[in-house]
Amino acid sequence: MTQDQSPPPMIKMDGVYKAFGSNRVLRGMNLSIPRGSSMVIIGGSGTGKSVALKSVLGLIKPDAGEIYVDGKPAGSGDRDAFLARFGMLFQGGALFDSLPVWQNVAFRLQRGSLKRPADEARAIAIEKLRRVGLKPDVADRLPAELSGGMQKRVGLARAIAADPEIIFFDEPTTGLDPIMSGVINDLIREIVVEMGATAMTITHDMSSVRAIADNVAMLHDGVIQWAGPVADLDQSGDPYLDQFIHGRAEGPIEAVR
Amino acid sequence: MSPLSLLARLGRLALGALAAVGRVALFAISTFTHMLRPPYYPREFALSLLQIGWLSLPVVGLTAVFTGGALALQIYAGGARFNAEAVVPQIVAIGMVRELGPVLVGLMIAARVTSSIAAEIATMKVTEQIDALVTLSTNPMQYLVAPRVLAALITVPLLVGIGDIIGIAGGYAVAVHNLDFNAAAYLKNTVDFLEPLDVISSLVKGAFFGVIAATMGCYYGMQSGRGAQGVGSATKSSVEAAAVLILAANFILTGVFFSL
Numbered sequence: 001m002t003q004d005q006s007p008p009p010m011i012k013m014d015g016v017y018k019a020f021g022s023n024r025v026l027r028g029m030n031l032s033i034p035r036g037s038s039m040v041i042i043g044g045s046g047t048g049k050s051v052a053l054k055s056v057l058g059l060i061k062p063d064a065g066e067i068y069v070d071g072k073p074a075g076s077g078d079r080d081a082f083l084a085r086f087g088m089l090f091q092g093g094a095l096f097d098s099l100p101v102w103q104n105v106a107f108r109l110q111r112g113s114l115k116r117p118a119d120e121a122r123a124i125a126i127e128k129l130r131r132v133g134l135k136p137d138v139a140d141r142l143p144a145e146l147s148g149g150m151q152k153r154v155g156l157a158r159a160i161a162a163d164p165e166i167i168f169f170d171e172p173t174t175g176l177d178p179i180m181s182g183v184i185n186d187l188i189r190e191i192v193v194e195m196g197a198t199a200m201t202i203t204h205d206m207s208s209v210r211a212i213a214d215n216v217a218m219l220h221d222g223v224i225q226w227a228g229p230v231a232d233l234d235q236s237g238d239p240y241l242d243q244f245i246h247g248r249a250e251g252p253i254e255a256v257r
Numbered sequence: 258m259s260p261l262s263l264l265a266r267l268g269r270l271a272l273g274a275l276a277a278v279g280r281v282a283l284f285a286i287s288t289f290t291h292m293l294r295p296p297y298y299p300r301e302f303a304l305s306l307l308q309i310g311w312l313s314l315p316v317v318g319l320t321a322v323f324t325g326g327a328l329a330l331q332i333y334a335g336g337a338r339f340n341a342e343a344v345v346p347q348i349v350a351i352g353m354v355r356e357l358g359p360v361l362v363g364l365m366i367a368a369r370v371t372s373s374i375a376a377e378i379a380t381m382k383v384t385e386q387i388d389a390l391v392t393l394s395t396n397p398m399q400y401l402v403a404p405r406v407l408a409a410l411i412t413v414p415l416l417v418g419i420g421d422i423i424g425i426a427g428g429y430a431v432a433v434h435n436l437d438f439n440a441a442a443y444l445k446n447t448v449d450f451l452e453p454l455d456v457i458s459s460l461v462k463g464a465f466f467g468v469i470a471a472t473m474g475c476y477y478g479m480q481s482g483r484g485a486q487g488v489g490s491a492t493k494s495s496v497e498a499a500a501v502l503i504l505a506a507n508f509i510l511t512g513v514f515f516s517l
């Protein structure tokens with residue numbers, strides 16, 4: 001990989017294995033994300049991109065391999081303090097359907113170590129909703145009353161609500177119209193550049209990849225098949241990557257599995 | 258099938274059952290340790306009190322009043338065979354308070370509360386809401402499980418007490434209106450006959466049954482498999498387990514209170 005080794009990467013996955021029964025999903029995945037950079041993971045459906053994100057957060061326990069966050073093994077030390085550094089947008093939104101939208105967004109600000117007064121938490125929630133292109137009047141609706149794309153954006157607002165250092169986005173623009181996708185791409189870029197956050201984004205949308213990535217990694221067959229700066233994407237010479245980014249049915253990746 | 262392989266299969270079944278018991282026991286212990294440890298979630302707890310306690314009142318009341326009434330009719334008819342019709346108030350009281358009140362309330366709670374807790378938590382599991390809770394630094398055992406089990410521990414004995422009273426009232430109404438019992442004498446017989454231990458056993462059973470009902474709902478919800486099928490099967494298993502465990506616990510507690 002093309003990274004200098006001086007400061008420890010914010011996230012480092014070292015030979016991570018994970019199988020579900022006979023389904024061997026991750027088979028020695030190595031990945032390193034420098035602090036304050038934006039990494040985009042691409043790869044076919046079902047190759048284990050979401051599993052990789054969840055492994056870093058400790059939601060899924062890898063069978064083998066090491067994961068380091070900020071130089072320290074993930075899972076060592078205080079779990080609350082560890083998780084407080086992260087924001088995560090789940091692929092399916094994962095909004096709490098018993099709570100109104102603003103309480104979803106402000107969830108972290110209403111309890112625990114980051115607790116704020118209720119009106120302040122609400123104001124922050126409304127500000128974050130605005131940043132993902134949602135008007136204040138959705139604040140008091142229930143998640144089930146929103147469209148799929150709106151739910152996704154509420155999930156995004158919740159992920160960034162507490163200004164985390166490390167943000168994971170699992171398909172942030174899936175289900176959004178092109179204009180809204182552009183807004184979200186800009187937002188992710190802004191969070192990395194202005195707030196210095198480290199981002200790891202999964203997407204299938206190649207225009208998103210080019211808009212938000214510093215580095216790109218392609219997951220295939222349980223390992224990182226290719227990784228490098230986004231500028232090298234088109235001259236990688238890697239047949240798998242070429243097939244993937246051009247969306248060809250013909251190539252080394254079998255379309256029917 | 259050879260006897261040996263049958264034995265092996267039986268052994269595996271027994272081990273599997275023991276492992277399940279162990280997992281449930283560990284889950285229950287973990288629930289109680291999380292109950293004692295901050296942070297506490299008063300809003301979740303208040304909602305659970307409302308859901309488990311207050312909103313169960315109608316079904317508990319209806320179950321109790323019909324059972325008390327039917328009990329009075331049965332005892333009267335049965336007692337008439339050996340001129341013992343007069344024992345209606347005593348037997349209704351003891352039957353309701355010692356057995357039928359706690360068991361029927363427990364089973365109604367298993368039907369109403371266990372199923373809804375299991376379906377709710379399983380849906381949260383399937384839609385990654387539990388994972389989302391964890392990433393938001395909130396422990397699901399503390400945020401979802403502990404408030405529900407604590408609320409059941411507190412409200413189900415109260416529901417049982419109310420069920421006992423309503424059941425006796427149902428018996429009283431039938432006895433006084435249909436069977437020509439004297440109202441004042443019926444009440445006096447009931448009150449004189451009941452011992453403090455009867456009432457205590459009733460409430461203690463309620464506490465156990467409440468904990469069983471809520472814990473089973475949470476346990477199966479948290480264990481749920483993926484998809485709608487996972488939710489359905491978690492709900493079904495939770496109610497089955499809660500009902501069987503409530504009846505088994507009732508047998509054991511009855512033994513502890515009344516035959517030791």
Ligand SMILES: Nc1ncnc2c1ncn2[C@@H]1O[C@H](COP(=O)(O)OP(=O)(O)OP(=O)(O)O)[C@@H](O)[C@H]1O
Nearest residue numbers: 020023025043044045046047048049050051052091
């Ligand atoms: N909790 C789980 N239990 C069993 N299998 C799982 C679980 N989570 C993921 N898998 C399996 O792991 C594989 C990878 O899943 P994952 O969700 O990571 O795919 P993905 O790369 O994110 O795909 P997509 O782009 O479609 O979201 C799939 O085959 C999936 O069935």
Ligand SMILES: [Mg+2]
Nearest residue numbers: 049050091170
């Ligand atoms: Mg995925």
